[in-house]
Amino acid sequence: MGLAGSAFKDVGKEFPKGTTLFKEGDEGKEMFLINSGEVKLIRKTSQGDVVLARLGFGEFFGEMSVITNQKRTVTAETVTDCRLNIITKDILETLVAGKPLVALSILKKLMFRLENAYDTIEDLYVKHIKNDKAK
Numbered sequence: 001m002g003l004a005g006s007a008f009k010d011v012g013k014e015f016p017k018g019t020t021l022f023k024e025g026d027e028g029k030e031m032f033l034i035n036s037g038e039v040k041l042i043r044k045t046s047q048g049d050v051v052l053a054r055l056g057f058g059e060f061f062g063e064m065s066v067i068t069n070q071k072r073t074v075t076a077e078t079v080t081d082c083r084l085n086i087i088t089k090d091i092l093e094t095l096v097a098g099k100p101l102v103a104l105s106i107l108k109k110l111m112f113r114l115e116n117a118y119d120t121i122e123d124l125y126v127k128h129i130k131n132d133k134a135k
Helices: 063-068 089-098 100-134
Strands: 013-015 020-022 030-036 039-045 048-055 075-078 082-088
Touching: 030 063, 063 089, 082 089, 089 100
Parallel strands: none
Antiparallel strands: 013 082, 020 075, 030 082, 039 048, 039 075
8 A cells, every 4th residue: 555545535725836845945744645736856056946846646745844843955846737645754753653664665666766867977977978978
């Protein structure tokens, strides 16, 4: 069972397109599960804003701050009208304690995200090396 199981299917809160759910640097006391719609995660850089991810049904985000008690590292904004479940730290801990497969589902998704980040880092490194050699 993942986070997008039937227990969350018909619940959640509606957020219209263009809603900023949280900003980089905010305190993070909850994570979100997408029941419908699309959300983008943005990070500010010296070169402007970068969209790090676009997430849809069944995806979750905001978990890093909930788990680490650190400030948000990205801004989350709705791309379309969305229905989102808001999962507080207490709810997450209850879910994980009562249903270990939820923890495994989260862990698997985080590992896929980490692997994608490794691939991106490798691609950027290779492009950087090629650019240096071309000079």
